[in-house]
Amino acid sequence: MTNGTVDDGDRSARDFAHDFPFDPAYGRTLNELLRVPAPDAPADFDAFWRSRYEAARAVDPKPEVGRLVEERDGARIHEVSYTSVGGVRLGGWLVLPAEGEAEHGFVVGHGYGGRDQVxxxxxxxxxxSAAILPCVRGMADRGLLPGVPSVAAEHVLHGIASRDTYVIGECVADLWCAAAALLELVPELNGPDPRLGYLGVSFGGGLGALALPWDERFAVGQLTVPTFGNHPLRLTLDCVGSGAAVRRYHAEHPEVVDVLSYFDAATAAGRLGKPVLVAAALFDPSVPPPGQFAVYNALAGARELRVLEAGHYEYEGTRQEQAGLDAATADFFARVLR
Incomplete structure (x- = not known):
């Protein structure tokens, strides 16, 4: 385990000044966070996800490259669109090397709220490297769909009454279909060995944990402050954002725990045998740290950990911490995708 900024296991979150009506560190030391488990999986958890993956792989993504948006940092950035499950067309951005062929490929997930630019x-x-940066269904700017809420607190509840209609499962499929679109548009990435990496933050981190175990096209992943980890525990922890919406829904519909058990990022991580770098925070008002660490703790393969002071919270050292994480991520992928 690479601990990044870890000094010792008794380390606790900084005493940040805040006005939240709860403790975003949840009173846990690093040692305690490193012992948070994943919940038990439903008996047909693996079969459920393998079936969804097979359905996504059967989709012809029909990618279309749009206008050139900008050229910078050795890359050309184009608009792109593709087809996902249910026949929906989604948009995003395609990143290509400004010169020469791509040697690596990435699918880059986004946080709740989507993305309106690269x-x-x-x-x-x-x-x-080449990459596709999709906007999953319902999310701005290029994933907006009629009938699918674009506000995080509403989106996270869309179709939640059934595992077969829950929008989170469809968003995972959107990532699988994005990978297919990238491989079709950048044929040099196809080969006998997996050459794709995944990066995701928050919402995108949780989706990545759910997507990666079943998809042999990916060799490696990096998940930053991943959400959806250990739902039974999350439902007991106060927070803001989409997690709070799920807690409120659960208070009136306790049976939703049965659906959520199929969408637990920590449970899925127990099936994830590829190398993964997780950046998990000691303090986070939106994604409770115990859930983030549950994802890391459950990983079945080679794993590395970067401990962050805070997630979803700006403080004086945020930029410096992000720069350190960027450097660690580049080093990680250079070692694994060499």
Whole structure:
């Protein structure tokens, strides 16, 4: 385990000044966070996800490259669209090397709220890389769909009454279909060995944990402050954002725990045998740290940990911490995707 900024296991979150009506560190030391388990899986958890993956792989993504948006950091950035499950067309951005063929490929997930531009996702972790940055269904700017809420607190509840209609499962499929679109548009990435990496933050981190175990096209992943970890525990922890919406729904519909058990990122991580770098925070008002660490703790393969002071919270050292994480991520992918 690479501990990044870890000094010792008794380390606790900084005493940040805040006005939340709860403790975003949840009173846990690093040692305690490193012992948070994953919940038990439903008996047909694996079969459920393998079936959804097979359905996504059967989709012809029909990718279309749009206009050139900008060229910077050794990359050309285009608009792109593709087809996902249910026949929906989704948009995003395609990143290609400005010169030469791509040697690596990435699918880059986004946080709740979507993305309206490429922003800091470029430069990519490795030079001479291609990437697709999709907007999953319902999310701005290029994933908006009639009938699917675009507000996080509503989106996270869309179709939640059944495992077969819950939007989170469809968002995972959107990532699988994005990978298919990238491999069709950048044929040099196809080969006998997996050459794709995944990066995801928060919402995208949780989706990545759910997507990666079943998809042999990915060799490696990096998940930052991943959500959806250990739902039974999350439902007991106060927070803000989409997690709070699920807690409120659960208070009136306790049976939803049965659906959520199929969408637990920590449970899925127990099936994830590929190398994964997790960046988990000691203090986070939106994604409770116990859930983040549950994802890391459950990983079945080679794993590395970068401990962050805070997630979803700006403080004086945020930029410096992000720069350190960017460097660690680049080093990680350089070692694994060499």
């Amino acid at each position: 922003g800091p996702d470029v430069p990519l972790p490795l030079p001479r």
